[in-house]
Amino acid sequence: MPPFTPEERSHYEAHGFVVRPAFFDEAALAAWRERFAAIVEGRVEPAPQMTVMRDVMVARGVVSPRSAAAAIQKLQDFHEDPELWSYPMHPALLDAVESVTGPDVKCIHTMLINKPPDVDGRHPIHQDLLYFPFRPADRIVGTWTALERCTKENGCLVVLPGTHRGKLLPHELPGWEHVNAAYFGVAGVDAGASRVHLEMEPGDTVFFSPLLLHGSGRNRTDGFRRAISAHFASAACRYLPGGEAARERRHYRVVRGAEVAGGL
Numbered sequence: 107m108p109p110f111t112p113e114e115r116s117h118y119e120a121h122g123f124v125v126r127p128a129f130f131d132e133a134a135l136a137a138w139r140e141r142f143a144a145i146v147e148g149r150v151e152p153a154p155q156m157t158v159m160r161d162v163m164v165a166r167g168v169v170s171p172r173s174a175a176a177a178i179q180k181l182q183d184f185h186e187d188p189e190l191w192s193y194p195m196h197p198a199l200l201d202a203v204e205s206v207t208g209p210d211v212k213c214i215h216t217m218l219i220n221k222p223p224d225v226d227g228r229h230p231i232h233q234d235l236l237y238f239p240f241r242p243a244d245r246i247v248g249t250w251t252a253l254e255r256c257t258k259e260n261g262c263l264v265v266l267p268g269t270h271r272g273k274l275l276p277h278e279l280p281g282w283e284h285v286n287a288a289y290f291g292v293a294g295v296d297a298g299a300s301r302v303h304l305e306m307e308p309g310d311t312v313f314f315s316p317l318l319l320h321g322s323g324r325n326r327t328d329g330f331r332r333a334i335s336a337h338f339a340s341a342a343c344r345y346l347p348g349g350e351a352a353r354e355r356r357h358y359r360v361v362r363g364a365e366v367a368g369g370l
């Protein structure tokens with residue numbers, strides 16, 4: 107799969123995201139779904155440094171999960187898991203990522219996000235740049251791939267097109283009764299019409315700016331809504347003052363090209 111076409115580049119620059127339909131085939135998606143199931147059902151040990159996070163409503167005993175998988179909110183930091191790590195190493199994904207980061211790319215974050223039935227599970231509208239203490243922002247990109255059909259009903263991604271042209275805004279925990287750990291949102295986002303629901307088919311992949319305001323709704327179905335996601339940055343990005351500690355915490359890894367002196 108080639109890097110962004112001129113049309114995709116224009117869409118990304120104008121709106122802060124671009125969706126590539128059918129980016130991954132069913133065999134790849136099935137392997138990642140099966141790995142998720144094996145980890146959460148205890149058939150495979152979580153890889154070192156992976157966090158298996160339960161949904162807050164399950165952790166608080168408010169919801170009794172229907173299955174092992176229904177208790178889980180996300181798998182975070184899967185860089186040591188050989189199956190899941192094939193996602194951010196995928197050559198076609200990296201070809202497109204390079205369109206934003208340029209050469210010498212580091213993977214800076216990985217997640218498999220689960221949105222089971224019964225729990226609240228909403229992700230407030232936020233900007234991912236909040237979690238990345240380095241710049242420039244326009245050399246950072248997120249990727250998010252639907253592992254099954256994602257619809258308005260099961261809590262697909264919601265984006266506010268064009269908001270990537272603004273600044274990093276102040277974030278706070280929303281005043282909801284049950285909010286998952288570190289689900290910060292931008293205070294006072296207008297609930298108006300500029301929201302776009304990104305309904306996606308399995309394998310569809312969105313590339314998005316870390317400044318794009320986005321979030322996701324509740325899963326109101328009986329099924330799961332899962333996605334595999336990663337963030338990438340140019341290895342030449344520079345830390346903000348005090349930001350270097352993130353390097354140790356998050357295990358940034360070169361996935362294409364090489365280290366850059368003075369960079370991440």
Ligand SMILES: O=C(O)CCC(=O)C(=O)O
Pocket residue numbers: 219221229234261262263320321322333
């Ligand atoms: O997959 C979701 O529901 C939202 C994910 C997201 O926005 C994030 O983790 O930053």
